[in-house]
Amino acid sequence: MSHPQFDVVIVGAGPAGSTAALHLQNSGLRVCLMDKATFPRDKICGDALSGTVGYELHKLGPQVMQAFMQAEPKIATSGIRFVSPNLHTLDIILRKVRPGLSAPGYLFPRIHFDQFLFNLASNHPHIQTISQCTVQSINTSKQHVTLQTSQGHFSSRFIIAADGAQSIIARHCGIQHQHPHLSAGVRQYFTGVTGLPSPTLIELHFLPETLPGYVWIFPLPNGLANVGMGMRSDVVIQKKISLRHLFQHIIHHHPHLSPRFKYASALEPPRGFPLPLGSLRRPLVHGPILLTGDAAACIDPFTGEGIGYAMTSGRIAAQSIIHALHSPNPMLHLHAYNHLLHQAIGSEMKTSYRLQQLLQYPRLFDRVVQKANRSPAFKDLLRQMIEEPANKSQWLNPLLYLRILWPF
């Protein structure tokens, strides 16, 4: 019987994979982090880092927090501007700042943020990083998993699949991202977009033509802006929408948004990528393989946020392997990962799915915005529901809807 080369091979060095590697760095295990790309590499994304990312950076330790604070180019964000279907605006200024950070959130182009995490992992002597290594197929035996890659065969006791929304490993495990639990997104970088709010807010425009999705405008350092649109892919198919065309139509012709692009220049054509949503619970442990991040469909079904949840899943997958190896029956213990990840993010995904469903009732959204603009107490409640995952579940409470509909 041949011995596997590694204890853990992590496929994909995005936020899920690099975070998993960093949590395994002092475990004494032989860890390999491989990616088909060479870093720095771009990832189509809104580039918005939420409080969940702050929480995960905190879990990686004070040195990582300090390095993050010095990393460039990023800008701090103070909150969120919601624009409702009837074009009313609601600004929610967030207050919760994690110790060690300077703001509730950040905008940090993925080409730089992912390299920041990847560099932390690749600088560690116990993590072997391999770039330009594409996994092509997987073979699982009783003793180990063999990966056939563009750089030859690799064998390992465990695999952490962090290979993103189009994961070959998730497909090997029989997981398919199905409608309506999948969104499509397009992103385009611009310079010269006007009307950006100050202090810096991320803008979400829930226009009637984009529901159940939205157009975002996120300011970036050096006068850039990340602009994009996401929509559930079953709706895209059902309405026979070309997301790129609709997006460009909105940018150039929407009476509310197009004036802001009058002097703007696009730096690239709109580029699309799928978002596997966490609105369906899936099995995430398949023998010695653990699915994480987008490969495990950990994206918030309402906001499209996935970076922080990818990091959470990478952390919990790494911890699950370490704990399993200390138990008499590692394979049995590995299954705890399913439960632990659900415990960590399951209720947030459930609430966000409900919110996404409520977008079928645009007038309710209008009403929430109007109510919050009239009632400071209600606005503060919304802030708390955004900031505290535990408070988010209030969206499942029917009394909240009575409060929204109540005229005073």
Ligand SMILES: Cc1cc2nc3c(=O)[nH]c(=O)nc-3n(C[C@H](O)[C@H](O)[C@H](O)COP(=O)(O)OP(=O)(O)OC[C@H]3O[C@@H](n4cnc5c(N)ncnc54)[C@H](O)[C@@H]3O)c2cc1C
């Ligand atoms: C349009 C759009 C906008 C978004 N905006 C935001 C946002 O603003 N904020 C937010 O929090 N989330 C956002 N998301 C979601 C976020 O991008 C993802 O949830 C996040 O990138 C998931 O991280 P990951 O590590 O799982 O996967 P990825 O970041 O996709 O990393 C996967 C890695 O695997 C590698 N890989 C793939 N296949 C193979 C293979 N066969 N062999 C070897 N390596 C492989 C890839 O090269 C890549 O480096 C957005 C997504 C989209 C599509």
